[in-house]
Amino acid sequence: MNSPRRFFRHSQRVLMWCSLILMFCNAPMSLAKEAIPVGEDPVVQARMMRLATVLRCLVCQNQTIADSHADLALDLRNQIVELIKQGKSDDEIMEFMTARYGDFVLYRPPMKTTTMLLWFGPLFLVLVGGFSLYRSTQQRQGNSMTQAELTPEQKLLADQLLNRDASQR
Numbered sequence: 001m002n003s004p005r006r007f008f009r010h011s012q013r014v015l016m017w018c019s020l021i022l023m024f025c026n027a028p029m030s031l032a033k034e035a036i037p038v039g040e041d042p043v044v045q046a047r048m049m050r051l052a053t054v055l056r057c058l059v060c061q062n063q064t065i066a067d068s069h070a071d072l073a074l075d076l077r078n079q080i081v082e083l084i085k086q087g088k089s090d091d092e093i094m095e096f097m098t099a100r101y102g103d104f105v106l107y108r109p110p111m112k113t114t115t116m117l118l119w120f121g122p123l124f125l126v127l128v129g130g131f132s133l134y135r136s137t138q139q140r141q142g143n144s145m146t147q148a149e150l151t152p153e154q155k156l157l158a159d160q161l162l163n164r165d166a167s168q169r
Contacts, residue, residue, distance in 0.1 A: 040081075048080045051093055056107045064107055 052066035059070040065077055076097075083093045094106075103109040111119060150158065 044081060044084050047084055047090075048077060051080050051090060052077055054094075054107050055097060056105050058101060058105065 049066055053064050055065045055076065057063045057065045057068035057070055057073045057076075059072050060068045063073075065073040080093060083096065088096070097105050103112070103115055109115045109118060
């Protein structure tokens with residue numbers, strides 16, 4: 001009778017220790033980072049990362065190509081490295097990217113007539129929303145403040161009802 005209970009307790013302890021060992025063995029893996037390519041020039045890599053932080057990933061659209069893990073972002077980073085190795089300046093690389101992919105590839109697009117909606121669209125929407133909210137509250141206040149004029153018959157009836165209620169108390 002005592003043997004199954006002892007076996008159950010022993011198996012619980014073994015299971016607990018195994019899970020703790022596995023948890024501590026996997027903890028360093030959660031801190032692992034992406035490997036830097038071996039054999040690359042650190043100066044070229046640093047320059048590529050500086051340029052990659054100002055270019056938008058065309059797949060993710062809300063990340064830079066430095067942060068993105070998409071295949072296209074990897075291709076764009078490799079293309080930047082190739083352009084750097086060809087001796088292109090940062091401005092030439094940025095011009096190449098914008099000529100090929102448009103202003104959308106820039107994480108901070110320039111102020112142009114084609115990007116005015118992008119820059120001022122959110123402000124315009126906030127102003128329109130604020131104006132609409134102001135108008136609707138003014139209309140509600142105006143509707144609740146106005147009182148309908150009573151006809152002489154309605155005034156007489158109201159006085160009679162109010163006086164009758166006062167005399168019954």
